[in-house]
Amino acid sequence: MTAPQPRRGLLTTPLRVDPKALAPEVGFFRYGVVGGKVLLTNDGGEFHFLPTERFDTFLRGKIDGEERAEMERKGFFKTGLDIDRMAGRIRRKKGFLGSGPHLHIVVTTLRCNHACKYCHASRTDMDRVDTDMSLATAREVVEFAFSTPSRVLNFEFQGGEPTANFPAIRFIVEHALEKNRYENRELLFSLVTNLTLMDEEKMRFLVDNGVMVCTSLDGPEDLHNQNRGWIGKSSSYQTVSDWMERFNAAWVDKGLDPNLFHVDALMTCTRASLSRGREIVDEYVKRGIKSIHLRPLNPFGFAVNTWKQIGYTMEEFLTFYRDTLDYILELNQAGTFIQERQAAMFLTKMLTPDDPNYTDCRSPAGSGTAQLAYNFDGSIYTCDEGRMVAHMGNDFFKLGHVSGSSYAEIAAHPTVRALAVASIQDALPACADCVYKPTCGIQPLHNYMFDGDLFGQRPRSRKCQEFYGEQADLFRRLAEDTDGRVEKIFRRWTIQRSRPGTVPYPNLPFSSEGSA
Amino acid sequence: MTEPQQAAPNGLQIELGARRVSFVVDEALYPLDTIQGAAYLFLDRCYVFLDRPADQRVAVVLKAKGEADEPTLDALAGEFANELLNQALRKAVGASNAKIREFILAKAFFSVDAPSSIDKLLAELDAEEMEPLEIPVPWEKTDG
Numbered sequence: 123m124t125a126p127q128p129r130r131g132l133l134t135t136p137l138r139v140d141p142k143a144l145a146p147e148v149g150f151f152r153y154g155v156v157g158g159k160v161l162l163t164n165d166g167g168e169f170h171f172l173p174t175e176r177f178d179t180f181l182r183g184k185i186d187g188e189e190r191a192e193m194e195r196k197g198f199f200k201t202g203l204d205i206d207r208m209a210g211r212i213r214r215k216k217g218f219l220g221s222g223p224h225l226h227i228v229v230t231t232l233r234c235n236h237a238c239k240y241c242h243a244s245r246t247d248m249d250r251v252d253t254d255m256s257l258a259t260a261r262e263v264v265e266f267a268f269s270t271p272s273r274v275l276n277f278e279f280q281g282g283e284p285t286a287n288f289p290a291i292r293f294i295v296e297h298a299l300e301k302n303r304y305e306n307r308e309l310l311f312s313l314v315t316n317l318t319l320m321d322e323e324k325m326r327f328l329v330d331n332g333v334m335v336c337t338s339l340d341g342p343e344d345l346h347n348q349n350r351g352w353i354g355k356s357s358s359y360q361t362v363s364d365w366m367e368r369f370n371a372a373w374v375d376k377g378l379d380p381n382l383f384h385v386d387a388l389m390t391c392t393r394a395s396l397s398r399g400r401e402i403v404d405e406y407v408k409r410g411i412k413s414i415h416l417r418p419l420n421p422f423g424f425a426v427n428t429w430k431q432i433g434y435t436m437e438e439f440l441t442f443y444r445d446t447l448d449y450i451l452e453l454n455q456a457g458t459f460i461q462e463r464q465a466a467m468f469l470t471k472m473l474t475p476d477d478p479n480y481t482d483c484r485s486p487a488g489s490g491t492a493q494l495a496y497n498f499d500g501s502i503y504t505c506d507e508g509r510m511v512a513h514m515g516n517d518f519f520k521l522g523h524v525s526g527s528s529y530a531e532i533a534a535h536p537t538v539r540a541l542a543v544a545s546i547q548d549a550l551p552a553c554a555d556c557v558y559k560p561t562c563g564i565q566p567l568h569n570y571m572f573d574g575d576l577f578g579q580r581p582r583s584r585k586c587q588e589f590y591g592e593q594a595d596l597f598r599r600l601a602e603d604t605d606g607r608v609e610k611i612f613r614r615w616t617i618q619r620s621r622p623g624t625v626p627y628p629n630l631p632f633s634s635e636g637s638a
Numbered sequence: 639m640t641e642p643q644q645a646a647p648n649g650l651q652i653e654l655g656a657r658r659v660s661f662v663v664d665e666a667l668y669p670l671d672t673i674q675g676a677a678y679l680f681l682d683r684c685y686v687f688l689d690r691p692a693d694q695r696v697a698v699v700l701k702a703k704g705e706a707d708e709p710t711l712d713a714l715a716g717e718f719a720n721e722l723l724n725q726a727l728r729k730a731v732g733a734s735n736a737k738i739r740e741f742i743l744a745k746a747f748f749s750v751d752a753p754s755s756i757d758k759l760l761a762e763l764d765a766e767e768m769e770p771l772e773i774p775v776p777w778e779k780t781d782g
Contacts, residue, residue, distance in 0.1 A: 151731060205738075555728045
């Protein structure tokens with residue numbers, strides 16, 4: 123049985139709130155009520171739970187003993203406040219600022235052999251070779267990516283189905299590796315593919331060059347095939363399954379740890395998925411996949427037209443999320459390790475001094491500053507969703523072109539600056555006061571799509587509902603975790619292991635996660 | 639048709655109407671930005687109208703977006719009143735900590751504890767240039 127969805131910002135649990143009682147020694151805090159307790163958070167990313175009846179005691183500065191010492195250490199009182207520690211934590215949490223775009227999404231083609239019900243990737247039919255990236259453009263993409271200042275460059279191939287234009291993938295990998303002999307960046311390649319155009323030669327190239335593979339797996343065969351229609355002769359599910367096993371075996375043959383080297387998978391939740399969370403998780407566990415990302419539909423592009431068929435309210439999604447997370451935790455408590463990636467992202471922000479630099483949940487947003495997307499024709503966009511918006515006829519998120527723009531021009535583009543301004547939580551109503559502000563992030567593009575402006579209105583924002591509901595659920599679990607068993611599992615989810623033996627990427631575990 | 643006034647839990651005098659509830663807030667108790675902050679959080683549930691019927695008075699009208707019975711409207715006003723208190727507390731916490739937060743943020747992002755990489759580079763270049771020019775060598779030890 124899951125808890126009812128909390129209302130954002132509003133404290134419906136009776137709580138004695140007396141603004142005039144505030145003692146001068148009480149430090150800065152934000153607050154909310156979860157799991158029957160008051161949750162306090164602060165700028166340093168610390169949190170603390172108080173019984174609701176102790177909130178007034180806290181406001182009056184009357185907390186004492188061990189709890190007082192703990193709260194002073196966390197920075198909830200000015201007395202005993204270690205300013206250097208607090209400043210250091212803030213600096214570390216925002217360490218991603220100024221490091222430049224690490225995620226370079228390359229759309230090698232718009233062609234795709236699938237016609238998924240929820241596709242937002244702006245696909246074209248397989249005969250539209252005019253939407254293939256040329257090798258000349260591919261070269262310019264690599265040159266442009268290397269002109270950015272980030273010490274880490276993650277080339278993420280997307281489409282369409284990117285392997286429909288495999289020569290562009292091969293060229294970019296080889297050219298980037300060659301160029302990196304003197305550039306000495308940390309390089310990462312990842313391929314988001316439906317695997318149905320894979321063959322032995324392509325697989326060998328990818329495995330030999332350290333290209334990690336991520337595919338779509340929506341759950342059991344009937345659900346996967348229902349969501350992901352394609353024009354092949356066999357079932358999409360069977361083809362994906364076969365190639366996942368072959369890739370995993372190929373990495374084992376190279377002597378690599380299968381816990382680190384395996385095909386990653388993404389699932390997208392449609393209406394048909396809502397009642398099948400356990401089966402979806404079982405499908406992942408059965409394949410030895412250690413991580414599942416429970417993702418709501420992105421109602422852009424084609425999905426807008428099919429929304430009535432496959433869509434749902436955010437409240438329905440959050441119920442699915444909570445129920446499925448219950449099951450994932452049951453499995454972990456029984457000894458089967460599997461993490462939920464959205465939870466792991468938030469938990470890294472909650473339980474560690476770091477921020478995972480997840481470009482879709484940052485403040486300021488990572489669009490244009492942490493990630494760039496290159497369309498097949500060399501046009502540069504703030505992010506992959508920005509490219510999709512362009513496909514819908516709106517070029518607002520286009521920043522330039524690989525053949526004529528410099529990185530300085532892109533970084534100073536009015537759209538990039540507007541996106542940054544629109545995603546600074548301290549300047550946004552509701553966000554500035556929200557108890558989840560230290561662990562949340564903004565996606566101005568979503569506001570633009572739903573509200574018609576980059577700033578949007580938080581109470582009406584679907585993305586705010588999603589992030590707020592997920593964080594509320596995670597903090598509730600921590601508040602109710604009297605024996606520490608849940609926190610132990612959660613902390614394990616925040617531990618990232620890099621993949622030795624391939625291109626290194628020690629601090630950037632998350633990508634934008636497009637649809638394969 | 640307007641119903642007789644009722645008292646919300648915190649003493650606000652509320653008026654119930656068709657799909658709407660209204661009340662007047664004293665700005666001496668709740669400043670305008672506090673009222674606006676509370677109003678913002680209700681945007682998804684109702685239409686919010688603010689007016690100034692008199693000096694230091696702000697009239698708040700909450701109009702339901704769909705059908706709403708009397709208890710629902712009453713609860714809406716009650717929640718708004720509670721949120722006014724929360725907004726007032728947040729404002730007090732912000733004001734009480736404004737200077738120290740500014741100091742901490744300045745320390746976090748503009749600290750001079752560690753020289754920037756550009757400063758380091760410039761210092762190295764300066765050092766390299768100084769040797770050939772013998773600038774560090776005392777003038778009395780130079781030839782000529």
